[in-house]
Amino acid sequence: MLRRIGIPLPSPRLARMVFPVTLLIAVAANVAHAAAEPAPPNVVILLADDLGWADVGYHDGEIKTPGIDRLAREGLRLERFYSAPICSPTRAALLTGRDPLKLGLAYDQLHPWYNAGLSPDAYTLADAFQAAGYQTGLVGKWHLGHSQAHQLPNAHGFDHFHGHLHTNIDYWKHEREGAHDLQENGKSISLPGEYLTHIQQREAIRFIRERDPKRPFLLYVPFTAPHSPMQAPEQAINRYAHLSAKGYRRTYAAMVDEMDRAITAILETLDREGLAENTLVLFFSDNGGFRAFGGRNTPLRGEKGQTFEGGIRVPAVLRWPGQLPAGKSVNAQTNVMDVFPTLAAAASIPLDESAIMDGHNMWPVFHAGEAPDKPPALFFASEIPVPGLIHLAVIDLPWKLVQIVHQGQTDTRVRNFLFRILEDPNEEKDLAAEHPEVVEKLAGLIHRWRSQHPMAGTRGTLVPHPGWVAPLDWADAVVPSTLLQPRWKNELPFSKELLDATTDRGVLVDEATRRELEENEKKRAENWTD
Ligand SMILES: [Ca+2]
DSSP states (O other): OOOOOOOOSSOSOGGGOSOHHHHHHHHHHHHHTSSSOOOOOEEEEEEESSOOTTSSGGGTOSSOOHHHHHHHHHSEEETTEEOOSSHHHHHHHHHHOSOGGGGTOSSSOOOTTOOOOSOTTOOOHHHHHHHTTOEEEEEEEOOSOOSBGGGSGGGTTOSEEEEESSSSOOTTTOEETTEEOOEETTEEOOOTTOOHHHHHHHHHHHHHHTSOTTSOEEEEEEOOTTSSSOOOOHHHHHTTTTSOOSTTHHHHHHHHHHHHHHHHHHHHHHHHTTOGGGEEEEEEESSOOOGGGTOOOTTSOOOTTSSSHHHHBOOEEEEOBTTBOSSEEEOSOEEGGGHHHHHHHHTTOOOOTTOOOSSOOOHHHHHHOOOOOOOOOEEEEEOOSSTTEEEEEEEETTEEEEEEEEEOSSOEEEEEEEEETTTOTTOOOOOTTTOHHHHHHHHHHHHHHHHTSOSTTOOOOSSOOTTOOOOSBTTTTOBOGGGSOTTOOSSOSSOHHHHHHSGGGTOOOOHHHHHHHHHHHHHHHHHHTO
């Protein structure tokens, strides 16, 4: 019911595919390799959590990242790659290719006291690869819904899930809000005292080694690191004794270091298994670094949660030896919504004919060096870490407008910042006062974008209601789909008109109207039980 049917590979019925460029590449590939069909590539997505722009070695950072640097040396650096400013929207966009605003997931992360999540009928990257015969695995942090089974990875195209549902997990105890949060395919597992990044390294490697060698695989590894809580092994922190002792900088560096060691180990596993040459590896960060926890985005302005570049422009690398140039950079504007259509094109994965995507296939730009089209206007929103303080932005080249909106009880205040973003990537020269007509035009674009999914009902709360309690174990607390009301139609079981006609609501109608409403309601109730 929830799964769309994909088209199996290899498929001669390519005409059904929704992306013409994919079609051309796939047809070309078929012609070129008519004699020997090339093996479909494996795909590994390595996602860092809150990694700063300046916190990778290849951006001259002071933290050692030889694993990520190896990818940068052997792959293509995507130097103008944008994520959302916060965790959940980036993950939703990555997996669906859709604008998180349209998924109801734009402004905030999914807190433990929320019931929201990825829609059950979302068509995901994992759905598409799974339907094409891939083994699909997820090791690490989900953060796209935790309360109902249809929100979880196994319901969204992943054969295998080893990880945690929430963010901000204790790295040693594997708890959120004091409740255990580590599971394998819905079943709680206990690995007390083992550092979370080490668990993720081991499980990612296990997935690769224990794969069915006859089929390709998609492995998504969303690391917990270097997101808070700020915890790292003592010896890792000691490696950064030369850094400032203030704040969390040393611990943050150690967390990045441990994640990078895991990346190195995963890349070496691909080498040892003879897979590196036919595996696409994508690395990026889900948003910018957060200064309070030790992240650095210099020279970019701003940080996680903001829509200045430091919150959204992130380190990103794509490697496929022989198919992509090694050690080069591409400055074409790319964003997380482009990942799904781009990887699908690269691997010639057919997409569901009803798939709707807001991202674009960038494979011809990356692979063949084609000149990119002018990118469509790209929007950002965030209401963290302060509810009522909303950061917004639109990039509509050559301009970028940043809006900081303070929504008070009785008034709304807006600050506008306008930049020529290609000439001024560090956002040092605010041109808002000089170009009010551009501000007005771009503010109108943001307004129209936000109007597609108004905020009412999706406001964030940083703390739970006083009556809220965490379960004993997050894995056990998931409501299975079989227990959900199958006839629920997402509307009231009576009409609004009848409700309004009751005395308590104070909307009075004459007797004839009341009788008519009651008759209508009777018919409606009969249909309801059909
Ligand atoms: Ca994040």
